[in-house]
Amino acid sequence: MRVYLVTPYGWCSGVKKSISLAEKILQTKGEVYTLGALVHNPKVIEDLERRGIKIWNNESIPEGKKLIVRAHGLPYKEVEKYKEYGNEIYDATCPLVKRVQKLAEFLRKNGYKVLIVGEKKHPEVISIMSYAEEKGVLIENINDAIMVEPFPKIGIVIQTTQSWEEVEEIIKLILTKGKEIRIFNTICPEVEKRQKKAKILSEMVELVLVLGGKNSANTRRLYNILVKNVPTYHIENLEEIDMEWFNNKQKIGIITGTSTPESFVEEVLRLLETHHPLELHLV
Ligand code: SF4
Incomplete structure (x- = not known):
């Protein structure tokens, strides 16, 4: 395999x-x-x-x-x-989250309404919101963007683990809401890189294991990208893996969230190897 x-x-x-x-x-x-x-x-x-x-x-x-x-x-x-x-x-x-916090503070101090695009309940978004204070507005979806009251100066920052594809529509809509709009693409490059590779992987293999915490926003996003194209399982523990999944499969993909330790990848590879001879390729 x-x-x-x-x-x-x-x-x-x-x-x-x-x-x-x-x-x-x-x-x-x-x-x-x-x-x-x-x-x-x-x-x-x-x-x-x-x-x-x-x-x-x-x-x-x-x-x-x-x-x-x-x-x-x-x-x-x-x-x-x-x-x-x-x-x-x-x-x-x-430091990349710190940068978003500082941008939110900068925008607030300079008279912008601060729009934070991300998951409302995520700790990172809550921390960024605190720097925007009363100028902050959380935007989780297109409906939130529709509800934004027009304002002369609008600044936008994005939760680091979002994907540009998902926020693009929201941002386009916000462009109609102000006279001066500043957009900071604060999506983390390390997250973006994994998202791009997830798309490539989804066209290469028959099944993918996404390794990482179920509470990890960036891992969930990788899962969401992959599952549209290929059977995909989000795995937090070895016990969740069913070896039957791999029957008659020749090409398996593995991708990790940014808080998944390398040691978990090694454990998964060892487990797979006990059932199937493996040929490992790095993507
Ligand atoms: S994914 Fe990692 S590097 Fe990127 S913002 Fe989060 S903690 Fe920082």
Whole structure:
């Protein structure tokens, strides 16, 4: 069986940075908590917890702790509040998310209505919204865009894990809503690259495994791209894989979300190899 593995696979640069910061603080300070899941992958979170990097799950506000802001960022007022309670804050927000936060702040300060195109409940979008303050408007779909009141100056930023194809229509509609419109394409290049490869992969193989957290926005998007063209399974754990899927299949694709560890790809390959001789190709 030929396996076509999409590169890059495993963690993106932002996830790598967040995890290595958390590990460094654990080593030097002995105890560290993350504010929310550091990344959207349950396997990674379990592994971090085993090593002592825990999520602050307590209902109460932590005091005097070492706290890490997750890769998706946090609303800035929340961070300020934690500081007031004597906590040491370590910022593991991905630099690309930070950039979107700063753009939202810049637009707000310069008199723009700030439109944030993304999933309303996603932590990244909530964090960006905090920088736009009262000027921020969340746009999740075309209906939200239709509802936007015309405004002389409009600025648009996009959740890093969106795909341009899905936001294009929304943006075209918003172009009719203002006199001066600034659009910042803040989609992450690492995400875009994987989305492009997903399309290529969907034409090459008979079945695809998308590896990553079910709560990971970019992994879900890869699944959505692929499933339109080819039988596709979104896999979070090895136990979800049914070996019957591969009967009579010669060409299998594997692609990972940006918070999926390389070790999970290796586990999946080992599992497949126990049933079928594999020929691995990188895409
Ligand atoms: S996917 Fe992109 S924006 Fe998100 S953490 Fe990774 S590098 Fe940062």
